Amino acid sequence: MRDITLGQYFPADSVIHRLDPRVKILSLIAFIALVFCSFNYVSLAFTALFVLTIVLLSRVPLKMYLKSLKVIIIIVVITSLLNLFYGTGEPIWQWGIIKVTWAGIHNAIFVCVRVICLILLSSALTFTTSPTDLTDALERLMKPLTVFHIKVHEIAMMMTIALRFVPTLLEETDKIMAAQKARGADMESGNLANRIRALTPVLIPLFVSAFRRAYELAVAMECRCYQGGEGRTRMKQLHLGKRDAVCIVVGLLVIAAVVLLDIFFAAYV
């Protein structure tokens, strides 16, 4: 249960950790677009190298990244296989309706590398940014949306609370499961239907306690006069620094490089 690392903050002291979270979020979006704009092998390799550099710079153990990849690897394999078998063009190997073409192989490689880069990048963001910083930055970035009467602050607050309670709920699940197992609940064996039924004794107490927590939290917030975003000041102000400027410049250079590589090596698809 506890092995879910996707979206877990790993405190360390690295360049990436110290960047302004707003810059990190925007860079993530830009780089994800970049990953999908790497159209040939040369630019793809360049992008992958760049992603690896970020991973190394983040000073988060590689093991953590591998763990978050592990969760997603099945999806990668399946999509790669689908791409492999549904390529167009001259088949180089055929068995019944299944055929493998060069285009299919290229597609599979591209999808595979792209998805892995995607996971690494987003893990790098969540590993190096605490959930509070993250939602804080999101709130600031979405501020312009208030013009359309979107309650940005409330959305951000909901996200903060949700993130905050993920580990708590996991811990609670562990505890309740242990308590029901102690009463002889059998959760490891039987067919699917039985296993789903075996979850009832875990889910009901879990929901009950989630609602109880939500209620208590609401009361606690009201006791401290919380009334939404209007007029609320922040304890931690975000400031853009020199480091962030350097990051933006490097980011732009990388984007330029990928575009150039895309154009000059267009033959290497």
Added chain:
Amino acid sequence: MSILSVKDLTYVYSQGTPFEHTAVDKLSFEIERGDFIGIIGHTGSGKSTLVQMLNGLIKPTSGAVYLDNINIWDKPKEIRKIRFKVGLVFQYPEYQLFEETVEKDIAFGPTNIGLNEKEIKERVLQAAKFVDLNPELLVKSPFDLSGGEKRRAAIAGVIAMDPDILILDEPCAGLDPLGRDILLSQIYSYHKERGNTVLLVSHSMEDVGTVCDKVMVMNRSRLEMFDTAQRVFSQGERLQKLGLRIPQITSVIDELIDAGFPLKRGTLTVEQAVEDITEYLKREGRL
């Protein structure tokens, strides 16, 4: 022959990560059938981890637990049977209630054992009686009970499995003083009536002193002492060094002994103290 024994029992949380933590470190002890044993120790000393290993909820990192001289992990497939024999009531057990009625919830354990309906019914009624749960409450939803009633219903859910060994992890935490005393005396009379083995984890030295024959003292993942309650609680200074203390009445008597009165060290209950003091005063002709 001991009913439960452990040898070099060790448990390490998050092994192989930077968060590695040895919660139980090479414990060995034997428990005799019919004992009422108190387990005390500072927070984080590994009590809860230990009791979860005793009923096979977590598998020891090394070492073994023997129930009736059989290693409980010999047949991992049958570990559920061990859990029926060694009943464990968790801290704040009321959070495990889930059924529509209290009766059904108490029946969860016996149903998992695979008993027939008549036996289940019997067990439920009996368990409810042991914890003094009003039969009217049995048809109610467990979520409509008061905190103390929920606690008792949850404990009944484990007692209903009729385990040979009953382990309670801080059963009285968060109850009012009267509720604590009542629950404790119910557990005690259950033990007396059934003659089964009970392990009680508690932070209240008074509770442990009143009901337990033997006391296990945990300190920093290790077993520091395991002896009769009287002998453990006659070592006030040693316990103090471990962040624990002795029952209030015991320390009162200790002070009197230091002041020169011929009383017994390790007096555990107020009744005993009153008896001894009256006897002494009578002997002196002052009463």
